[in-house]
Amino acid sequence: MTASLFRDILRVTGEHMLIVAIAVGVAIVLGIPLGIYCTRNPRAGRVALRVIDAIQTIPSLALFGFLIPVPFIGGIGMRTAIVALILYSLLPIVRNTFVGIRGVDPVVRDAGVALGLTSRQLLFDVELPLAMPSIVAGIRIATVIGIGVATIAAAVGGGGLGTFIFRGVAMVDTRLILAGALPAAALALIADVVLSAVERKLMNDER
């Protein structure tokens, strides 16, 4: 492997991590409140969850096609790729927040109410801590899948490891394809190990 190829791999790996970090970060900030909202307003919540499910079925190239002409969030470049990845990352985060909170034992919730907790205190002191392992599991799924999905950023000039994969496919060059695919797989494995450690720690704290 030449030194310049190695430098290129490092650079696009950095881009790749940036895309995933921003996208999953924003998806957390949007997705957890949305998941809580869904538990509080079941009817609107069902609609929101259906919409998020539906987004998941839109092929990425079609989504890019819609986004390119949209001002501020669209265009050609990393921004469009991040917006698409945020949309794809919402499902596991919102769904796991929703399921985690709904899974809290009603007896525990009633005990909180009996102690005179406000609904705000109930959320932050009882429900969210108990739902945390499920929420972290959602973040973990979003991150690991996001690392794979982020390779499509290269389809809108967004950079990342997909650049190598796209170039390799265009030139029928297996070496280039692997130069993109192997680091992506390694990143996904590392993220999975780190986040599952966090998940385990939260489970233990709970006991």
Added chain:
Amino acid sequence: MNCLCRAFIVHRSSFIVLILLLTACAQKSPIVVGSKNFTESVILGEMVAQKLESAGCTVDRKLNMGGTFVCDSAMTSGSLDTYVEYSGTALEAILKQPKADVVAAYAKRGLHWGPPLGFNNTFAMIVRRDDAQRIPLQSISDLGKVAAQFQPGFGYEFVERPDGWNGLLHAYGIAFAKPPKTMDLGLTYKALASNEVDLIAGNSTDGLIESLGLIALADDRHYFPRYDAAIVYRNDIDKKCRGASKALETLRGRLDDAAMRRLNFEVDGRKRDVAAVVHDALGR
């Protein structure tokens, strides 16, 4: 057959129909017309088929067969009698002799490189029409005027291939200030139409050029090889149907780039039926 006989007894005029059917049966095997698996090739295959039918030949359509190599091996093995091929593809991909004379090379293989249809589906550098009128831009050489501002955007293959973007810059002696944005080939037209990029590479007969208000710049230094569409047929085609080669000859020079673009747009853009589009085009 039973049905036919009864018709014969009932109507005297049916006798003529029967005669016609019998002569049709007496004719030798049909002419097999093929095409590759993309819209333009299917349109051209249908055009060849309709032309042969109007000359009284029976035609078996094997359109949408596959890629170049499927069509070519079907031709040489005799399971296909005619299809439309591009000169550039024939020289580079089939013969692998870029400098050869395509007519002579095909004759050596027992095939006839027939009449060119009149258009050249080569690579094309494409800009928005309003830019082209404002600056103005007519040829690729004119891009020198906008090399400082224009943002190019291409698919990965055009950027990677030595005979793509880099070769073009070298051949024309132009240096662009901005490196090209690379994206999926299918998104380049959308990116150009939404002002995300100012210059893309496409094919000169893409229907979208017309419908999105774009313009293909003239390749004034002849950087891209020519891809003239021509009807290829087997030498024995006239034995299957007398007058077949003469009928195909009438298609010579029938379609220029703009006409082919319109046909592509009728089918791809307006989702019209290929047979109907070709019928209208031949009727004109």
